[in-house]
Amino acid sequence: MSETYAVELKNVVKQFGEVVAVNGISLRIRDGEFFSLLGPSGCGKTTTLRLIAGFEMPTSGSVRIYGEEQGYLPPYQRPVNTVFQNYALFPHMTVAQNVAFGLEMRKVPKDEIKRRVAEALALVRLTGKENRRPKQLSGGQKQRVALARALVNRPKVLLLDEPLGALDLKLRKAMQSELKALQEQVGITFIYVTHDQEEALVMSDRIAVMNEGNVLQVGTPEEIYEHPQSRFVADFIGKTNFISGKVAVISGDRVDFRLPDGTMVAATLPEGAQVSAGDMATLSIRPEKIFVTPEGEQPLVGDAEALSQVSGRLVKIFYVGVERRYIVALADDTEVEVRVQNLDRRSRRCQPGDRVTLHWRRAHARLLKE
Amino acid sequence: MSEQALSRALSRRSQLARLKKQVSDLLFHAYGFWGYLFLYFPIIILVVFSFNDSRSTAQWAGFTTHWYADMLKDHQIILSLWNSLFVAIVSTTVSVIIGTLAALAMERYRFWGKLMMDAVLYLPIIIPDIAMAIMLLIFFDISGIGFEPWKVNFFGAHLAVPYSVIIGHVAFNISFVAVVVRARLAQMDQVLEEAAQDLYADPWRTFWRVTFPMLLPGILGGALLAFTLSMDDFVITFFTSGAGFNTLPVRVFGMIKKGVTPKINAVSTLMLLFSLMLVAISLILSRGGEKGDSSGNPMF
Ligand SMILES: Nc1ncnc2c1ncn2[C@@H]1O[C@H](COP(=O)(O)OP(=O)(O)OP(=O)(O)O)[C@@H](O)[C@H]1O
Ligand SMILES: [Mg+2]
Numbered sequence: 063m064s065e066t067y068a069v070e071l072k073n074v075v076k077q078f079g080e081v082v083a084v085n086g087i088s089l090r091i092r093d094g095e096f097f098s099l100l101g102p103s104g105c106g107k108t109t110t111l112r113l114i115a116g117f118e119m120p121t122s123g124s125v126r127i128y129g130e131e132q133g134y135l136p137p138y139q140r141p142v143n144t145v146f147q148n149y150a151l152f153p154h155m156t157v158a159q160n161v162a163f164g165l166e167m168r169k170v171p172k173d174e175i176k177r178r179v180a181e182a183l184a185l186v187r188l189t190g191k192e193n194r195r196p197k198q199l200s201g202g203q204k205q206r207v208a209l210a211r212a213l214v215n216r217p218k219v220l221l222l223d224e225p226l227g228a229l230d231l232k233l234r235k236a237m238q239s240e241l242k243a244l245q246e247q248v249g250i251t252f253i254y255v256t257h258d259q260e261e262a263l264v265m266s267d268r269i270a271v272m273n274e275g276n277v278l279q280v281g282t283p284e285e286i287y288e289h290p291q292s293r294f295v296a297d298f299i300g301k302t303n304f305i306s307g308k309v310a311v312i313s314g315d316r317v318d319f320r321l322p323d324g325t326m327v328a329a330t331l332p333e334g335a336q337v338s339a340g341d342m343a344t345l346s347i348r349p350e351k352i353f354v355t356p357e358g359e360q361p362l363v364g365d366a367e368a369l370s371q372v373s374g375r376l377v378k379i380f381y382v383g384v385e386r387r388y389i390v391a392l393a394d395d396t397e398v399e400v401r402v403q404n405l406d407r408r409s410r411r412c413q414p415g416d417r418v419t420l421h422w423r424r425a426h427a428r429l430l431k432e
Numbered sequence: 433m434s435e436q437a438l439s440r441a442l443s444r445r446s447q448l449a450r451l452k453k454q455v456s457d458l459l460f461h462a463y464g465f466w467g468y469l470f471l472y473f474p475i476i477i478l479v480v481f482s483f484n485d486s487r488s489t490a491q492w493a494g495f496t497t498h499w500y501a502d503m504l505k506d507h508q509i510i511l512s513l514w515n516s517l518f519v520a521i522v523s524t525t526v527s528v529i530i531g532t533l534a535a536l537a538m539e540r541y542r543f544w545g546k547l548m549m550d551a552v553l554y555l556p557i558i559i560p561d562i563a564m565a566i567m568l569l570i571f572f573d574i575s576g577i578g579f580e581p582w583k584v585n586f587f588g589a590h591l592a593v594p595y596s597v598i599i600g601h602v603a604f605n606i607s608f609v610a611v612v613v614r615a616r617l618a619q620m621d622q623v624l625e626e627a628a629q630d631l632y633a634d635p636w637r638t639f640w641r642v643t644f645p646m647l648l649p650g651i652l653g654g655a656l657l658a659f660t661l662s663m664d665d666f667v668i669t670f671f672t673s674g675a676g677f678n679t680l681p682v683r684v685f686g687m688i689k690k691g692v693t694p695k696i697n698a699v700s701t702l703m704l705l706f707s708l709m710l711v712a713i714s715l716i717l718s719r720g721g722e723k724g725d726s727s728g729n730p731m732f
Binding site: 115117137138142146148151152153164168215 | 624630631632633634646
């Protein structure tokens with residue numbers, strides 16, 4: 063018995079004339095999931111969402127919602143609702159009329175509309191603002207009206223296109239947790255478009271990282287952050303150091319890797335990576351996964367002997383409150399960033415200009431093919 | 433020492449700059465004043481002499497309202513006023529419907545020959561009235577429509593209005609309505625229509641619940657413009673009416689041929705008042721539109 067997905071895309075292609083906006087995407091989004099589409103501007107996130115909503119028809123491929131092929135169904139016949147980027151509230155209607163719109167179109171009885179509108183407004187904490195016009199609301203309030211207007215219809219899937227994009231940073235953080243709590247409360251599948259990686263990491267159950275119309279990797283925030291499968295994903299999500307060199311020996315998922323100056327370090331081979339000894343390749347290591355000490359010393363960790371070691375010269379230190387950022391130049395002038403919490407004593411003795419040693423665990427250095 | 437000299441020099445320079453600005457402001461205001469005077473002086477004269485107690489329109493001889501009473505007793509003038517109103521109301525109604533549909537077609541749909549239609553739609557605005565009038569005249573002649581009158585009882589007035597005049601007015605009004613409505617439509621975010629469809633509204637209900645209400649200030653603005661143009665039109669009416677049919681402007685023209693009297697001033701003043709009223713209404717309407725959303729009426 064195959065599982066029924068909330069939304070299933072199979073080899074979906076969308077072309078606008080010469081432009082290929084979506085280049086053969088397959089996705090399976092589970093019931094009740096908070097699923098994010100993450101990627102840089104122009105990568106096809108909005109187009110993907112519009113294909114699900116029915117505003118665009120795929121050039122080829124299929125879109126299913128809860129097992130039902132959507133084909134050429136127009137938006138008003140699909141069991142999904144959208145929260146638009148700039149809210150798209152009807153300016154000539156009050157808040158209550160905006161929220162009631164979908165129910166009216168579906169000919170829900172008047173008294174039920176009234177009750178459900180009140181419920182939806184209570185859900186987004188806007189009770190008492192029923193008779194305001196969209197113009198008389200703040201950005202955050204408009205956002206919540208847009209949310210209520212969609213949720214009141216109890217859609218099977220809610221599509222959100224950068225819903226927090228227009229808000230300032232502080233309000234945005236507050237709305238992130240509010241939105242996440244709301245999703246858990248109503249239990250509706252959310253498909254959430256964003257180009258903010260931190261937002262995607264914080265809110266999502268799973269993330270699809272997109273670039274140039276393709277989905278590069280799908281996984282939980284932890285999988286995406288800890289085990290990026292491509293240079294693009296590693297670079298786009300969080301800060302990453304790239305160190306290039308040559309593959310010396312491969313045994314299982316262990317790779318011995320030679321840096322340009324001859325130093326040998328150990329790294330991990332991601333599942334399914336096609337690399338063989340002698341290939342040029344790149345290591346990716348997160349800045350917080352590296353220890354820095356004065357040259358020749360060991361960091362204060364249990365398995366210090368098992369760490370790979372590389373020496374370099376400390377170029378600069380940035381103090382940013384919770385942590386210090388060390389910029390270290392390796393023998394071939396590759397700059398590596400190290401982030402150390404302001405607890406570690408050993409690293410604090412290092413000064414710009416000093417010779418230092420960098421240490422990392424094999425599991426944290428992941429090999430990416432060039 | 434030298435510092436003091438410097439600061440004195442600087443303050444003198446800033447005084448000079450201030451003086452320059454005052455002079456230029458004065459000139460600027462004077463220029464504006466003369467400009468307005470030039471524009472409005474003839475109108476003031478017109479209004480003032482409509483109350484002149486003499487047949488002369490050049491010499492003041494005391495205040496009277498008898499030219500207005502005279503005007504109201506003149507059956508020809510009253511009949512032409514009814515004719516004007518009837519033509520304006522009918523042609524505005526027809527051109528608002530067709531013009532709005534044309535604007536929607538141009539803004540929201542792609543179709544074969546759109547570029548062509550775009551050009552044709554604006555033609556009546558750019559070509560001279562006289563060319564349009566002659567075109568229409570020839571058209572009515574060779575098509576056999578002629579100057580057949582529409583006999584109608586309009587609020588008790590028995591009118592005989594040639595269809596050709598109404599068709600002529602519709603022909604130029606469509607363009608003006610389409611331009612105004614289209615400007616409004618272009619400002620309107622299409623995502624609102626998508627939002628309506630997302631909320632289960634089919635295209636028909638999307639139009640009536642979202643597109644139309646948001647378009648309404650534009651449609652009303654277009655209607656007022658069409659109405660005003662229709663009331664004011666002389667050239668096209670004159671050419672398309674055949675013999676014996678007068679709208680108010682055509683009637684006034686006929687009277688002038690027999691000599692200018694303050695009665696003409698009185699009629700003109702009334703028409704002026706009427707136009708001002710329409711402009712005021714359109715301003716109020718566009719304010720109302722602005723309250724609902726940021727985009728006001730683009731034409732006024
Ligand atoms: N209607 C359209 N006509 C032509 N090209 C389009 C259309 N819509 C999108 N595109 C193109 O398709 C590509 C993907 O666009 P899309 O809007 O999906 O990107 P996005 O990931 O949402 O970007 P952003 O983060 O900037 O919103 C872009 O190159 C865009 O120019
Ligand atoms: Mg987008």
